[in-house]
Amino acid sequence: MPFSEWITAKKEEEEHHHHHHPFADTIMKTLCFSLGLLLIVCCCDGAIPNALRNITPRNCCFNFYKGSLPLNVVSDIIKTHSSCQYKAFIVRTIRGNKICYSQTFPWAKNVFNKLHKTEDSIQSS
Known part of the structure; x- marks a missing residue:
């Protein structure tokens, strides 16, 4: 065949x-x-957690630095997520380091208010 x-x-x-x-x-x-x-x-x-990194409880603080830094080394300051056990600020330095401060620490409160002043005034108007 x-x-x-x-x-x-x-x-x-x-x-x-x-x-x-x-x-x-x-x-x-x-x-x-x-x-x-x-x-x-x-x-x-793998991509999803990276996108949500700044709003998930992974950025919680448990130990707090008690010294102030020169303002010229601070690149950003954010509040920790509301689900964190302790209310804190995370200060990012120009070298990329992250330092935790208690939200009751006066220096950190002042820096946060200075760096986020324009956002607060826009929200309140």
Whole structure:
């Protein structure tokens, strides 16, 4: 039997024995979609915490620095998340260090008010 006839015979045999089930197609499509979605979630999982890093309780403070810093080394100051056990400020220095201060520490309160003065005045008007 020539190869081309064998291929044709094989196709006819498969079509004869293969019963088409619409329900099976639906199950396969659902399974493929679910696996694809799972793959996307697993691949993107690392990016989500980075986007939420500044608003999640990971940036909580438990030890507080009690000295003041020169203002020219402070690049930013933020409040810790409201779900943290202790209310604190996190001061970021121009070198990228993060230092925790209690929200009751006068120096930190003054720096926060100075750096966030424009935002507060915009919100209050």
